[in-house]
Amino acid sequence: MKRSFIRFSTSLILALISSVCGQWLSQDFREQFIQHQAGRSFIQVYDRIHHSYVDVIGDEALLEGAIRGMLSSLGDPYTRYLNPEEVMVERQLLVGSYEGVGIVIAPRNSLEDKLAEVIAVYQDSVANKAGIRVGDVVVRIDGADVTGLKVTEINALLQGTKGSSISLSLKRPNQYHVYTEMYTVHMLRENTPLVMVESLLLPNRVGYLKINNFYSNDVYQSFADKVNELIQQGAVSLILDLRDNPGGLINQGILVANDFLSEGDIVFQRSHDILQSFGKADEYAINLPLLVLINHNTASTSEILAAALQDNRRAVIIGEPSLGKGVGQILMPLSNGGQLVEVTFEWLTPNKQSVHKVGIQPDIYLNDRREGLVNLKGQGAPAHAYIEVRQQGKSIGTLRAKADGSFEFIEPKSLPALSAKPGEAIVNLQKDFILKFAYDYAQESLSHTASR
16 A cells, blocks of 8 residues: 555656656656655655645645755756746846836845845836835835845846736835834836946046946947947047946857957857857957956856956956856756756856856956945844944944844945936946046056057
8 A cells, every 4th residue: 555655656746747847857767766765755755745744835836946956956056946937037137128116126235135225216117206215125015024035036026017016115214224114105017128238428538338237138239329429429438347247148248348359259168178269359349448347246247258358458457356157057948937047168268267266357456345344233232222333433324222232233335326317327436446446547548648
């Protein structure tokens, strides 16, 4: 009787696995799965949870959890599973727009990627009309507490079908960085263009370009349009800001690099010990002096771009060593509508150097001082007391202790301001140390060139 039950469970599991793997599940794999001790153990655990666990858990949740667990065992943060809802969000990014409410959020607590703080509210968006402001923190979405979720997860919840309703509960900080006031707004999602590239003509005709990411197929065209605008406005040098750019589509980075290079390799790809050129420059190139800004969050495609410009001696790289994501992924569609994002190749710089887990070393090293660095917790303070937080003798904020005397303070991140007008960059040369250095460097380089 017991053997029959196990056979039944095995058949059920294999049927469920077949529904996930579809045509890729061969008969050989079925037999190998059953014969393997871990495979039989998986069946036993699944059956036990399915029939005896205190709460009812659906097959989809159990099997998706198994997929995520299998991939996490690889120890590779870049190979991951996307469920059908996450795939829909990714597809929206590819077309350069999303259906949401018109806000940009970033982690208020940068160390844990938690607390979604509004860093931009787009003009004419439903969020702007509802009264959401920069600095507000998202607390609830449709009544569910989201303060424990990562910002990427909250972003997925903000997006949805155009015309669908969403309610947001947000807290607004007072002058003591205490979020005391909470309010709720109800909105209908709308189609919102994504801002991939921002630009601004700085004084003395220095052109500033910031590429936020390479997620969309429209990034290069947006970049090309912005460069042409700056040249028409009289730009004589360019600063390309790739700080905090997480990467995206490799072909978009190659196209941008090609615009600055008239010859040479752009990137190499290594897969199963086969090395081949994955991009070469053509004859046309923008010949204006170029400075590139990077930091520890510059990753993937943005590193490919920076490395191509550095190895071909086309630009001076300024800032911090980059993240060091030197691998690339492909997407494999799954039969349930999800996707497997799998690392299948390593990319190398034009000098055939790997940057994986090492990063790109800047030509001029400068610490990016825009981010908050203080994150402290404690106890023993008088109940509800206001405490000034000082660093190197300078006040960086004030906190208020809780009733039990515990307290917490997270220094606000000094993020670059985002304009309500999409595509317009807002910069602060006095507070952005790296950008100010690059701006002064551009001026000195031009003056030396003119004096020759």
